[in-house]
Amino acid sequence: MTxxxxxxxxxxxxxxxxxxxxxVVDGVSLTVEPGQALAIVGESGSGKSITMRSVxxxxxxxxxxxxxxxxxxxxxLTELPERQMRQVRGRQIGMVFQNAMEALNPTLTxxxxxxxxxxxxxICGKAEARRRAIETLGDVGIPEPxxxxxxxxxxxxxxxxxxxxxxxxxxxxxxxLIADEPTTAVDVTVQRQILDLLAEFKARxxxxxxxxxxxxxxxxxxxxxxxxxxxxxxxxAPVRELLARPSHPYSTGLFRSTIEVGGRDRALAPIxxxxxxxxxxxxxxxxxxxxxxxxxxxxxxxxxxxxxxxxGVSRGTSGRPGAVREAACWKVAAHG
Amino acid sequence: MSFASYMAKRIVRMVLSLVAVSMITxxxxxxxxxxxxxxQRISAGAAQFGGAGTEDMVHAFASRxxxxxxxxxxxxxxxxxxxxWDFGPSYKYPTRDVQDIIAQGFPxxxxxxxxxxxxxxxxxxxxxxxxxxxxxxxADHGTMFVITLGTALxxxxxxxxxxxxFTLTFGILPSSxxxxxxxxxxxxxxLVLGPTAVLARYVRSSMLExxxxxxxxxxxxxxxxxxxxxxxxxxxxxxxxxxxxxxPLLASLMTGTVFVEALFRIPGLGLFFAQAAASRDxxxxxxxALFFALILMTMNLIVDLVYGYLDPRIRAAxxxxxxxxxxxxxxxxx
Amino acid sequence: xxxxxxxxxxxSIEAVKARGHWAGAWARFRANRLAFISLIFCGLxxxxxxxxxxxxxxxxTETDPTARLAPIGADGHWLGTDMLGRxxxxxxxxxxxxxxxxxxxxxxxxxxxxxxxxxxxxxIGGRVDQGLMGITxxxxxxxxxxxxxxxxxxxxxxxxxxxxxxxxxxxVTQARLVRAQVLSVKEREYIEAARSMxxxxxTISFRYILxxxxxxxxxxxxxxxxxxxxxxxxxxxxxxxVQPPTPSWGSMISEGTSYIxxxxxxxxxxxxxxxxxxxxxxxxxxxxxxxxxxNGESR
Numbered sequence: 019m020t021x022x023x024x025x026x027x028x029x030x031x032x033x034x035x036x037x038x039x040x041x042v043v044d045g046v047s048l049t050v051e052p053g054q055a056l057a058i059v060g061e062s063g064s065g066k067s068i069t070m071r072s073v074x075x076x077x078x079x080x081x082x083x084x085x086x087x088x089x090x091x092x093x094x095l096t097e098l099p100e101r102q103m104r105q106v107r108g109r110q111i112g113m114v115f116q117n118a119m120e121a122l123n124p125t126l127t128x129x130x131x132x133x134x135x136x137x138x139x140x141i142c143g144k145a146e147a148r149r150r151a152i153e154t155l156g157d158v159g160i161p162e163p164x165x166x167x168x169x170x171x172x173x174x175x176x177x178x179x180x181x182x183x184x185x186x187x188x189x190x191x192x193x194x195l196i197a198d199e200p201t202t203a204v205d206v207t208v209q210r211q212i213l214d215l216l217a218e219f220k221a222r223x224x225x226x227x228x229x230x231x232x233x234x235x236x237x238x239x240x241x242x243x244x245x246x247x248x249x250x251x252x253x254x255a256p257v258r259e260l261l262a263r264p265s266h267p268y269s270t271g272l273f274r275s276t277i278e279v280g281g282r283d284r285a286l287a288p289i290x291x292x293x294x295x296x297x298x299x300x301x302x303x304x305x306x307x308x309x310x311x312x313x314x315x316x317x318x319x320x321x322x323x324x325x326x327x328x329x330g331v332s333r334g335t336s337g338r339p340g341a342v343r344e345a346a347c348w349k350v351a352a353h354g
Numbered sequence: 355m356s357f358a359s360y361m362a363k364r365i366v367r368m369v370l371s372l373v374a375v376s377m378i379t380x381x382x383x384x385x386x387x388x389x390x391x392x393x394q395r396i397s398a399g400a401a402q403f404g405g406a407g408t409e410d411m412v413h414a415f416a417s418r419x420x421x422x423x424x425x426x427x428x429x430x431x432x433x434x435x436x437x438x439w440d441f442g443p444s445y446k447y448p449t450r451d452v453q454d455i456i457a458q459g460f461p462x463x464x465x466x467x468x469x470x471x472x473x474x475x476x477x478x479x480x481x482x483x484x485x486x487x488x489x490x491x492x493a494d495h496g497t498m499f500v501i502t503l504g505t506a507l508x509x510x511x512x513x514x515x516x517x518x519x520f521t522l523t524f525g526i527l528p529s530s531x532x533x534x535x536x537x538x539x540x541x542x543x544x545l546v547l548g549p550t551a552v553l554a555r556y557v558r559s560s561m562l563e564x565x566x567x568x569x570x571x572x573x574x575x576x577x578x579x580x581x582x583x584x585x586x587x588x589x590x591x592x593x594x595x596x597x598x599x600x601x602p603l604l605a606s607l608m609t610g611t612v613f614v615e616a617l618f619r620i621p622g623l624g625l626f627f628a629q630a631a632a633s634r635d636x637x638x639x640x641x642x643a644l645f646f647a648l649i650l651m652t653m654n655l656i657v658d659l660v661y662g663y664l665d666p667r668i669r670a671a672x673x674x675x676x677x678x679x680x681x682x683x684x685x686x687x688x
Numbered sequence: 689x690x691x692x693x694x695x696x697x698x699x700s701i702e703a704v705k706a707r708g709h710w711a712g713a714w715a716r717f718r719a720n721r722l723a724f725i726s727l728i729f730c731g732l733x734x735x736x737x738x739x740x741x742x743x744x745x746x747x748x749t750e751t752d753p754t755a756r757l758a759p760i761g762a763d764g765h766w767l768g769t770d771m772l773g774r775x776x777x778x779x780x781x782x783x784x785x786x787x788x789x790x791x792x793x794x795x796x797x798x799x800x801x802x803x804x805x806x807x808x809x810x811x812i813g814g815r816v817d818q819g820l821m822g823i824t825x826x827x828x829x830x831x832x833x834x835x836x837x838x839x840x841x842x843x844x845x846x847x848x849x850x851x852x853x854x855x856x857x858x859x860v861t862q863a864r865l866v867r868a869q870v871l872s873v874k875e876r877e878y879i880e881a882a883r884s885m886x887x888x889x890x891t892i893s894f895r896y897i898l899x900x901x902x903x904x905x906x907x908x909x910x911x912x913x914x915x916x917x918x919x920x921x922x923x924x925x926x927x928x929x930v931q932p933p934t935p936s937w938g939s940m941i942s943e944g945t946s947y948i949x950x951x952x953x954x955x956x957x958x959x960x961x962x963x964x965x966x967x968x969x970x971x972x973x974x975x976x977x978x979x980x981x982x983n984g985e986s987r
Contacts (some may be wrong), residue, residue: 074575076574104369105577107575107576109577113576115568120567120568121568121569122569122570123572123573124591124667125591125594134576134578135578138576138578149579170666172667205427283484367825373826375830378850382838382841383842468748501969506914506967506969508921508922509965510922511959514944514945516953517948518952518955520950609833612926627837628928631837631840631928632928639838639841646830650830650831
């Protein structure tokens with residue numbers, strides 16, 4: 019069996035609070051293949067960012083990985099010594115953040131920020147690093163990269179800044195790119211350009227994990243999607259399937275509360291209530307207080323993430339090999 | 355806005371503030387009981403030993419503060435002199451001109467204050483950084499406790515404690531005078547604690563804030579070693595705003611010298627200021643007050659310029675205040 | 689295409705929040721052991737200061753010619769006497785009275801001035817505001833201690849003069865704070881609503897705007913008190929404080945340094961008590977600040 023690019027199994031991450039441990043990522047499993055893009059969809063606080071930060075082991079001081087496995091090209095990352103883990107970050111996994119204004123150091127030139135990790139990892143010398151940085155800046159569509167490399171982040175426009183940050187993540191040619199809401203903070207006109215840019219890297223074989231709350235972004239860009247709620251995956255499906263026939267009530271809710279261009283006939287229905295406080299996780303299915311289809315079983319027990327099957331045949335995978343369709347819901351499983 | 359017009363604006367504001375300070379001081383002192391004639395009668399004894407210069411001195415006073423000259427004219431005469439660095443003679447030391455007293459006292463005060471601020475910086479930056487990196491550890495709490503001591507205790511009290519330790523208990527340092535390096539130790543130590551506390555507190559909170567910045571996470575995500583990320587990304591950026599507290603800090607040090615010099619009987623500018631106040635020496639009080647204000651404003655100007663130099667964003671925006679308002683706007687927009 | 693945010697309940701949540709805010713602040717303060725003990729200690733100090741005539745064994749001018757520079761534990765003077773034969777313990781109690789009277793009086797005065805000026809500057813705006821900002825700019829250029837010294841020179845060395853001098857030189861920061869608070873809430877809708885219902889400027893200022901500033905003002909005031917205690921002693925140390933024979937810790941410390949070898953207790957007790965008092969008030973200040981700043985990291 020060949021290894022996937024990224025294979026996360028049963029990942030659990032806790033926050034250490036005064037009152038005890040708080041599980042914010044609970045048994046997440048996901049797979050990314052080279053040249054494929056996975057969307058992690060969910061509201062803020064659903065644990066999607068912490069999941070990917072756990073993969074990179076760049077967590078807040080109070081967070082700990084409590085268990086599970088993360089394999090990159092077959093190599094286990096959770097047990098890697100910090101020294102070797104550093105070689106993975108930036109070199110094998112690149113990361114793109116929501117807001118380049120925040121993620122780029124305001125007092126350093128682009129050159130410093132694009133080249134420093136090349137020398138940290140001993141990839142190449144200073145002159146070569148500069149050449150690569152200019153080349154990557156050109157790749158991401160920044161005009162006159164030789165000139166722009168000397169500027170500070172605040173001297174660029176919002177869209178250019180976002181591109182520069184992507185260049186920073188891609189300059190070491192990582193095989194996996196984690197993009198944490200890369201289009202949320204930019205204008206609509208820029209959003210599309212950024213996505214096209216990422217799609218280009220994807221076409222060249224980079225695996226991409228796109229963290230987003232925007233189903234439109236997921237559909238435009240990604241192959242597969244997982245939907246997260248309160249730290250757990252509640253549904254897994256190819257993106258097209260998910261959008262065409264969401265099966266978990268939360269996915270349905272997400273879809274219904276989304277404004278779609280040209281979809282005026284569809285009524286807009288926000289999900290009532292707010293995501294739960296993880297310290298007071300509702301018993302049973304965490305979504306039941308907001309779920310219109312909740313029954314007594316939902317309030318008492320939690321359903322596992324189970325494949326959707328019709329008469330033993332898995333369904334809704336568009337026939338793509340390797341595609342999986344799963345949901346964690348009593349109502350869906352009952353229909354399955 | 356060009357640099358030249360920015361500077362011009364700042365200097366105009368400085369001059370206006372100085373004029374305001376002088377007017378306030380002068381007006382207040384006019385309301386004080388006792389005028390030149392009274393003071394002269396009191397200090398007549400002191401004026402005697404001037405010997406040969408006495409005649410000139412009386413003339414010098416009379417031409418500046420004579421009873422026949424209205425207050426507003428006295429003010430104008432004083433300010434006209436001040437503009438050319440001539441504050442006239444002092445009441446208490448009638449044989450000496452105020453500017454000469456300033457020229458004698460200021461180097462002493464400046465030496466103490468600058469050594470104190472240098473030591474504070476050297477101590478406070480590592481302490482504050484360490485406390486931030488080990489946030490909520492016993493080391494952090496200990497640092498914060500010492501910081502509280504430093505902010506709560508005025509420098510003259512620290513000075514008294516030092517005297518109790520080094521003069522009373524060990525008898526190794528003199529408690530007053532100004533003739534050798536042994537006289538500098540306690541005054542400087544007394545002045546160091548306060549600024550160290552202020553700076554360390556500031557470095558700590560600035561560092562904590564910077565460590566939460568996304569670019570620090572981004573640098574870690576690029577595979578940076580923690581120590582490298584802290585020195586290259588976090589430390590530099592968290593130290594830049596510290597330049598802004600240096601202005602107020604120097605001001606408090608300057609006032610600090612008044613007390614410390616009084617306590618240790620050091621003939622610095624602070625001591626002269628305090629004496630001028632106690633003996634209602636109007637010219638000396640005006641002169642030293644204006645000089646203090648001038649030094650303070652110059653320091654603030656230098657601090658702003660250095661800040662602008664260190665932070666490219668401010669360099670581009672054309673000044674600290676403009677940068678701040680832009681930052682605010684962008685925050686609101688976000 | 690974005691998710692709709694969960695709808696937030698509307699209504700008179702401001703009031704509930706406000707009450708919760710105060711109760712929460714008090715609970716956080718109570719939980720801070722050092723601050724709470726310090727508060728009790730400060731309370732005892734205030735009571736001692738008020739009841740000084742009944743607690744102090746002697747009046748502060750009363751001299752005992754038979755016992756000059758008496759040591760600790762001397763007959764009838766358990767903390768000894770000074771160079772004039774005055775009871776040290778009694779003088780320390782009266783010194784406390786001076787310190788607290790000046791500090792609380794000065795801060796009260798400065799608070800009143802700051803509120804009136806800050807409110808009018810923020811609310812009226814325009815010329816008034818420019819005037820205030822001009823004054824504060826000048827005051828910022830003139831260290832407040834130096835200004836207090838000039839003021840004492842002018843007004844003489846009575847208790848009231850010292851109080852006023854310290855008060856006048858410390859109102860600027862608070863006035864700026866009030867002004868900033870006013871500007872931040874001025875355009876809120878409930879102020880607009882009150883105005884549209886015909887409430888006068890004064891009513892709006894005191895009923896709606898001021899309460900928002902109470903928290904921050906409490907924080908700055910609790911730090912200003914120990915600063916004012918220090919200022920009083922500092923002025924006295926320079927010979928610019930309250931006129932003798934009224935005792936002040938500053939002048940006692942200054943005298944103590946002169947007799948440091950002959951009678952060290954004259955320095956140690958006033959200085960020690962002074963330090964303890966300052967620390968206690970500062971810890972209360974720290975507690976108040978942390979109580980109002982739930983995240984605990986703003987400074």
